[in-house]
Amino acid sequence: MTTVAEIQSVLERLAPSNKAAGWDPVGLQIGDSAASVSRIGVCHEVTAAIVERVLDDEIDLLVSYHPLLFRPTLRLVAGPAAAGRALALARAGVSLLVAHTAFDVASGGTADALADALGLVDPTPFEPLWGSESAHPEEEPAFSVYERQGESGFLGRVGTFAGSFDELVGTVQAVLGGSARVSGGPHGDTLRVAVVPGSGASAIPAAAGAGADVLVTGDVKHHDARAAAELGVAVIDPGHAATESPGVARLYAAVAGEAETVIDLTDIDADPWA
DSSP, X not given: OEEHHHHHHHHHHHSOGGGSOTTOOOEEEESOTTOEESEEEEESSOOHHHHHHHHHTTOSEEEESSOSOOSOOSOXXXXXXXXXXXXXXXXXXXXXXXXXXXXXXXXXXXXXXXXXXXXXXEEEEEOOOOOSOOSSGGGOOOSSTTEETTEEOOOEEEEEESSOHHHHHXXXXXXXXXXXXXXOOOOSSSEEEEEEEEEOGGGHHHHHHTTOSEEEEEOOOHHHHHHHHHTTOEEEEOOHHXXXXXXXXXXXXXXXXXXXXXXEOTTSSOOTTO
């Protein structure tokens, strides 16, 4: 019988936890590493709809891209908040494993998946210049967010797109779904394109420094777009969850086959704007 610890080892080989942001609660967040597992669910984010599905399907282990609990939690009480969802999972004996920033920076992880999905040629890592914001500003990281146990990770990727800016916008919308907010519009038949999954506005200076004509990321604010324009970087913003979705699909693929039953929950309630 597969155990939680064995699935955790699979994720650790794929996305070592010492590469994650120091503030990020990756790994086992709820449950018992010795517990047996026969049914696994994989999701983007642990919403109420996900918890309901997990309980209905009698899932033993939930593997989530986003953590459920970001900050210290003083009370686990029933209700719609994250603490209430954590209580519901714990009551049912469901363990929760989190990938998040460890998977973002991993080879073949979220950043690489986004670059590959957009057809970038020879994508290479670049390191954003982290300030008071990060690729996940809701988690309030320290300034050197990609430092833990002496290790570091590179969240951004920059590569070449063989096409015009309009073609790139069309590719982003076709591959990631829906529409995208667009700022700027460089000319040329090929473009240097930087990608940052999640909320990557703080990577604008680093993208410019990496020679990018365009940055594709989510949650870009008005003044961020202005700052990008001043640095000569166009911005395509298809949304937070959309930029993470290719990576979440890879997370499911990595877990599939590791238990008797692995259920794909990645398309359930992933984007609050949808």
